[in-house]
Amino acid sequence: PPGMVYLVGGGPGAADLLTLRAQRLLGEADVIVHDKLVGEAVMAMARRDAERIFVGKSRANHCLPQEEINRLLVRLARQGKRVVRLKGGDPFVFGRGGEEAQELAREGVAFEVVPGVTAALACAAQAGIPLTHRGVARVLTFVTGHTKEGRLDLDFAALARPGQTLAIYMGITTMPQLLEGLTSHGLPAATPAALIERGGTPDQRELRGPLAQLVAQAPGWVAGGPALLVIGEAVAEAALVSAARDVAMC
């Protein structure tokens, strides 16, 4: 039988923030090709005898370049396997799922894409931060804080405009550059901000405060693990949710 590849969003990390469709596909897969961002709790939901292939993709640990991941998916499908390519969050939000989808289409391999709860939504829900809010934030912008040859190549003039909430993925190391870029284009240094670590998992931690102070205090606060930075007036509209949380103010 011909193989099939599912590009599946694994959500933010908590097993119960997986979709029912993702859970079913994990239970049926012959092979799971997974990232570093996919948590153990999610991997535990895979068919017990499924083959597991770790392809890395943490910053320091590029186990396999993207092109080799693409070719691996094609090869597995051609062996007639039912492949789940499991990604943290959503496959099409900073997940390079587009490149995998294009390769599969080019090579004539059948595939489907299964959306997932992306980190910003999970972080915000658990922190009680409305990403959009009447009269405060009518635009929600997702950006990556990854650098291109050491430089943060962002359109700061657009990002600094009022009335929006910024959700910045993978931005920990570039926070000082980000602060400089945003404030030099007019964003007030006191704009409410929250830095959220291990968002959407039971270990979520949060540091909240005016952007400039938060950036100054962050190095002493971070404990490692994926982090998301949320910036905008909507952060000040947060309502304390009832689940136990680790929140620091600065």
Place this chain on the structure above:
Amino acid sequence: PPGMVYLVGGGPGAADLLTLRAQRLLGEADVIVHDKLVGEAVMAMARRDAERIFVGKSRANHCLPQEEINRLLVRLARQGKRVVRLKGGDPFVFGRGGEEAQELAREGVAFEVVPGVTAALACAAQAGIPLTHRGVARVLTFVTGHTKEGRLDLDFAALARPGQTLAIYMGITTMPQLLEGLTSHGLPAATPAALIERGGTPDQRELRGPLAQLVAQAPGWVAGGPALLVIGEAVAEAALVSAARDVAMC
């Protein structure tokens, strides 16, 4: 026992794009307070003897103003009920969940927020459109096409900038205004775009083409139901997914 309110993202409509956490809470709820955007397939997952309260919120059918919904949630919780406030998509992305959370916090009612797959992610996955894509779109912007007293009050200068994907919620009736605003601020009229109806459900339909042509053809194409508009060069990077789809080109 004290009541509890869960603000729950019901996802895009397909029952299996609900999260496991949302499914569990629906099975445990005493009362479900739900919107028009929540599909029947999702409502069918609720505890059979749960009370169901429909609070409308389609454009033409404001059954209950937001303030009354807020008060209803407080009242039900004070009766000791386990309340699920079920919303289409994600509670904090154009869902007015922030206002409900603030009211609950103000009134001392315990609550939690459960994220969901927002429409843009589901539409893009099913259409094969990468919302971010290397070298093409590094920013993803969510906007609402709702008007304020008949005017589309958007920051077109920011939205027209290159290198981003725009996902426009609830924008069907304001598409001509949107086109005018974007193109007059420099967005090429031929920018690739897709209009997606009933996204993330088995009935997803899609119209794809250069923005100006798409806006011209849309009135004859729409069949009703919620729609999402995606604009940006990333739309041209779409790879045809294998699931059966209804795609028209213009």
